[in-house]
Amino acid sequence: MSTDLMSVEHFTLRRKGVAVLDDVSLRLPAGQTLALIGESGAGKSTLAFAAMGLLRPPEVALEGRLMVGDTDIASAPESKLRGLRGTRMGMIFQDASAALNPCFTVLDHLSEPLRRHRGLSRSACRTRAVELLDSVGIADPQARLSAFPHELSGGMQQRVMIAIAMACEPELLIADEPTSALDVTIQAQIMSLLLERVRALGASAIFVLHDLALATQVADRVAVMYAGQIVEEGPAFKVLNHPAHPYTRGLRASAIEFGAERLEPIAGVVPPLSAMPGGCRFAPRCAYATAQCSAQRPPQVTHGEVTLACWHL
Numbered sequence: 001m002s003t004d005l006m007s008v009e010h011f012t013l014r015r016k017g018v019a020v021l022d023d024v025s026l027r028l029p030a031g032q033t034l035a036l037i038g039e040s041g042a043g044k045s046t047l048a049f050a051a052m053g054l055l056r057p058p059e060v061a062l063e064g065r066l067m068v069g070d071t072d073i074a075s076a077p078e079s080k081l082r083g084l085r086g087t088r089m090g091m092i093f094q095d096a097s098a099a100l101n102p103c104f105t106v107l108d109h110l111s112e113p114l115r116r117h118r119g120l121s122r123s124a125c126r127t128r129a130v131e132l133l134d135s136v137g138i139a140d141p142q143a144r145l146s147a148f149p150h151e152l153s154g155g156m157q158q159r160v161m162i163a164i165a166m167a168c169e170p171e172l173l174i175a176d177e178p179t180s181a182l183d184v185t186i187q188a189q190i191m192s193l194l195l196e197r198v199r200a201l202g203a204s205a206i207f208v209l210h211d212l213a214l215a216t217q218v219a220d221r222v223a224v225m226y227a228g229q230i231v232e233e234g235p236a237f238k239v240l241n242h243p244a245h246p247y248t249r250g251l252r253a254s255a256i257e258f259g260a261e262r263l264e265p266i267a268g269v270v271p272p273l274s275a276m277p278g279g280c281r282f283a284p285r286c287a288y289a290t291a292q293c294s295a296q297r298p299p300q301v302t303h304g305e306v307t308l309a310c311w312h313l
């Protein structure tokens with residue numbers, strides 16, 4: 001049986017008293033990839049940032065456990081998290097042009113984690129930086145070391161971000177909508193590169209995605225989030241091709257990527273966090289809702305390989 005690289009148990013994150021993530025439980029076996037999917041405001045990016053230890057008290061209040069390896073990210077001191085980020089965990093942000101420092105060259109960016117976490121000398125950093133740029137498909141890597149971010153295309157900036165995140169060979173890579181700021185033609189290249197690097201390292205990855213079809217291609221597992229909760233979780237192929245939860249079925253029916261003859265959008269919008277309905281949060285938009293749904297929150301129940309939160313499957 002594979003061990004879990006990440007396990008989340010009854011994890012709640014409150015901002016100004018409002019639960020942005022509400023009693024989330026989830027596990028990611030070592031060496032596997034997980035896609036977090038759902039509409040905007042579902043809490044996908046919040047969970048990804050929390051897993052990196054980037055959302056911490058006093059900014060937010062945390063309850064429950066969020067374990068990465070043997071470290072509880074929710075309660076570990078900041079000094080320990082600083083050591084983990086960049087070594088055991090790497091992150092790729094949505095918009096590389098905003099994440100890269102315009103005043104630093106590509107070599108500066110790549111040298112920072114190598115010097116800090118690996119203690120490499122200046123010349124060793126340079127050698128390793130060339131290797132890293134080469135591994136992410138940047139042509140003439142030696143010449144690119146002195147480039148500033150604005151001198152690179154969007155696709156190349158994201159390749160540099162991947163090289164930085166992979167510099168210290170992390171066990172867990174977290175990518176928050178890594179291709180959404182790129183042209184469609186570049187998106188597939190970047191996703192396949194990311195997956196190739198993750199597989200080459202034997203690492204685990206969490207991808208925050210909007211694109212359901214892409215999730216079936218890159219993820220071993222999928223967690224479907226709605227209004228700060230996980231409503232369905234399991235093997236990607238099963239969850240996305242045979243969805244059981246009304247919300248996942250609605251997402252699939254409204255996804256253009258699956259080539260449906262007629263798209264059926266989910267009625268209504270995600271309620272604001274400050275006015276979440278009691279019981280099942282999806283009830284106001286669900287065609288199957290009953291009085292029980294509005295009164296009681298459905299528990300997460302495991303059916304075979306899939307975990308679901310719904311009273312009326």
Ligand code: SF4
Nearest residue numbers: 280283286293310311
């Ligand atoms: Fe719909 Fe009820 Fe299931 Fe919620 S618990 S998804 S409202 S059927």
